[in-house]
Amino acid sequence: MPTISLRYFRFFYGYLGNGVWLTLVASMFMAVLDGIGLTMFLPLMQAMDGDTSGGAAAGAGEGMGNMAFLLEAIAATGLGVNLVNLLLIMLGFFVLKGVAKFASEYYRVILRQRFANKMRLNNMRLLARYDYAAFMGADSGRIQNSFSAEVNRVTMAYQHYFVMLQYAIMLLVYAGLASLANPKFALMVGAAGLLSNFAFSKIYKATKTASTKLTEEMHAFQGFLIQSIASFKYLKATGLINKYKDKVEDSIITVEGFQRKTGTLSAIANALREPIIMLIVVVAILVQVLVFGERLGLMILSLLFLYRGLGSLVGAQNAYNMFLSQSGSIDNIEAFGKELTADQEVVGSQPYRGMTAGISLKKLRYTYGEGTVVENLSFDIPHKHTIGIVGASGTGKTTLVNILCGLLKVDRGMLTINGTDANDLDTVAYRAKIGYVTQEAQIFSDTIYNNVSFWDPLTDEVKNRVHAALKLAHADGFVNDLNQGADTVVGINGINLSxxxxxxxxxARELYREVDLLILDEATSALDSQSEKLIQENIESLAGRYTILVIAHRLSTIRKADEILFLHPxxxxxxxxxxSLMASSPAFKEMVALQSFGNIE
Ligand SMILES: Nc1ncnc2c1ncn2[C@@H]1O[C@H](COP(=O)(O)OP(=O)(O)OP(=O)(O)O)[C@@H](O)[C@H]1O
Structure with a gap:
């Protein structure tokens, strides 16, 4: 057998624990039972040849080598070694083998499901805790691919790996039985069988390389796919979708090329196996008979086992090749898991018990590589104050919000929440109390109820809270006009809504959630001026209830803020x-003047 990397066994074992041993033990039983059943053939033939009356035992041991003890065991039980008994015993062993086969395969299917589920859950758990800074540099195609197609490929690889092990165990058992029956003959065939594996090593290597490349190309393909869905409208409206389609087509063709390559290699290996094995058997028989002058009769039982064993060898090699064609995905899932694990967010242990004292930034500094975005920034956001953050494009408004949410860690200085250093705080609990409305509304393909309540069980109380939030967000009017009201399904990304x-x-979702800190990042920019005015009034009515951060290009939005942070490049x-900024900052005054929203002074 080719060298089977223990690494893969460890990988599967890591997910499934001792369950894997059970399938392997069942395989062993299967082979032993099959072997004993087969052994009965020889005395059976001899019994049929001559004495059918019950005296077969006399010459029946010949040709069985060390397996003759089975006949002695039968005789010792008091059962006669005759045709009927031998047939019944053989049948019994094959029935038992059927039971072992069922147990082995059934358990393997259960383990396969468990394996796939564990892998998905594990990845999801790691993704939920994935550090945001690492996420910003991640390949979305790879994430998507690793969660979907790659899990399926690894599950298939698991299936092939364990089928291979099952065959390998059966091979060992049959080889052992063949050696008991005729050691010299078995050794000769076994050695030649081992040598034949070298013939396949090149094919195995090429299969493995193609598999790794297939995985990489699948990442790229999934990446293209995600982007084409996210930008579907733009691509469609501009006709650029055709150009994009050509790009995706190239990727599909490359994927297909690698798939064809692994398929071809598999076909070559599969086609070569039986002729090579038969060649070995033929040569071994000829050498035994012509060179060593042995009688064919002495080889029959050994040959029977070897034939079974070689069938297992073919099965194991086929499964191994299939496994290799999917093993690139295991390497990827392993590497993906390690990367996610290495970049897990570090969360402090100080509990977050609601906003009390507010947020404070002390001499903060943040850089992306060489580019400094935040430098020596000190600023207080007292609890229940409304703060406006303004500045030209690229001055770091979003970066600052990411820092305030605990998504990005500062290079220097300190961010405190209620006086606790954010590094020590349970930021996961803190973020559960942050409401974040972005320019691109986050809508999920489900009902309006579920979009607002985020799948809270729909009790009357929840429904009432949803309607109150919709009212506050000035959404009740249009929702009530929909045929199914808040039960309306809004389509992918809310495509059915304006x-x-x-x-x-x-x-409304953020208002429903009853958060401590409400971040409105260009939240009203998609609204017409009438709606914006109404929501603006509603948000202003919330002032003093929440701590509110408003990031706005339209300065009218932050006119009533308790304080404004005006960022410069x-x-x-x-x-x-x-x-006060109008009075002290010419740059601010100029920005206001450029927006000319009336007489403000
Ligand atoms: N992941 C990143 N890696 C490197 N540089 C980044 C990254 N994100 C943002 N930047 C850079 O940091 C600067 C601040 O970006 P940021 O998005 O915070 O600005 P902004 O004020 O929110 O801009 P806008 O108003 O256009 O949304 C920009 O120069 C931007 O190019």
Whole structure:
């Protein structure tokens, strides 16, 4: 057999534990029972040849080598070694073999399901805790592919791996039985069988390489797919979808090429196996008979076992090749799991018990590689205050919000929440109390109820809370006009809703959640001025109930903020109220003037 990497066994064992041994032990039983059943053939033939009356035992041991003890055992039980008994015993062993086969295969199927589920759950758990900074540099195609197609391929690899082990065990058992029957003959065939594996090593290597490349190309393909779905409207409206389709087509053709390659290699290996094995058997028989002058009769039982054993060898090699063609996915899943594990978010242990004192930024610094975005920033966000964050594009507003959510860790300085260093705080619990409304509304393909309550069980109380939130987000009007009201399913990304309606639903979700900190990141930019005004009024009515951060290009939105953080390029900043900045900051005044939203002074 080719060298089977223990690494893969460890990988499967890591997921399934001792369950894997059970299938292997069942395989062994299967082979032993089959072997004993087969052994009965020889005395049977001899019994049929001559004495059918019950005296077969006399010459029946000949040709059985060390297996003759079985006949002695039968005779010792008091059962006559005759045709009927031998047939019944043989039948009994094959029935038992059937039971062992069922147990082995049934358990393997159960383990396969358990394996796939564990892998998916494990990946999901790791993804949920994946560090955001690492995520920003991750390949979305790879993530998607590793969660879907790759899990299936690894499950298939598992199946082939254990079928291979099952055959390998059967091979060993048959080889052992063949050696008992005729050691010299068995050794000769076994040695030649081992040598024949070298003939396949090149095919195995090529299969493995093609499998790894197939996995990489699948990542790229999934990446293209995700982007084409995310940008479907744009691609369609601009006709760029055809150009994009050509790009995806290239990827599909490359994937197909690798699949064809692994298939061809498999076909070559499969086709070569039996002729090679038969060649070995033929040569071994000829050598035994012509060179060593042995009688064919002495080889029969050994040959029977070897034939079974060689069948197992073919099965094991086929399974191994199939396994190799999918093993690239195991390497990927392993590496993917390790990367996710290495980049798990570090969360502090100090419990978060709701916002009390507010948030404080002390001499913060944040850089992306060489580019400094935040430099020496000190700023307080007192509890229940409304803070406006403004600045030209690229001045770091989103980066700052990411820091405030605990998604990005600062290079220098300190972020405290209720006086606790964010590094020590249970940021997962803290984030559960953050409401975040972004310019791109986050809508899920489900009912409006579920979009707002985020799948809370729909009790009357939940429904009432959803409707109250919809009202506050000025969404109740259009929702009530829908045929199925809040039971309406909104389609992929809320495609059945207008941009402003999507935005209002996503605002309602955050209001429903009863958060401590509400972040509105260009939240009303998709709305018409009438809706914006109404939501603006609603949000202003929330002032003093939540701590609110408003990031806005439209400065009218933050006019009533308790304080404004005005960011400049390169990490510089100014702070003040709207009117104090108007008085102290020419840049702010100019920005306001450019937006010319009426007489503000
Ligand atoms: N993941 C990243 N890696 C490297 N640089 C980044 C990354 N994200 C943002 N930047 C850079 O950091 C700077 C600040 O970006 P940020 O998105 O925080 O600005 P912003 O004020 O929110 O911009 P906008 O108003 O256009 O949304 C920009 O120069 C941007 O190119």
């Amino acid at each position: 941009g402003g309606q999507r935005q209002r639903i996503s605002i 390169g990490g510089k900043y100014e702070t003040g109220t709207f009117s």
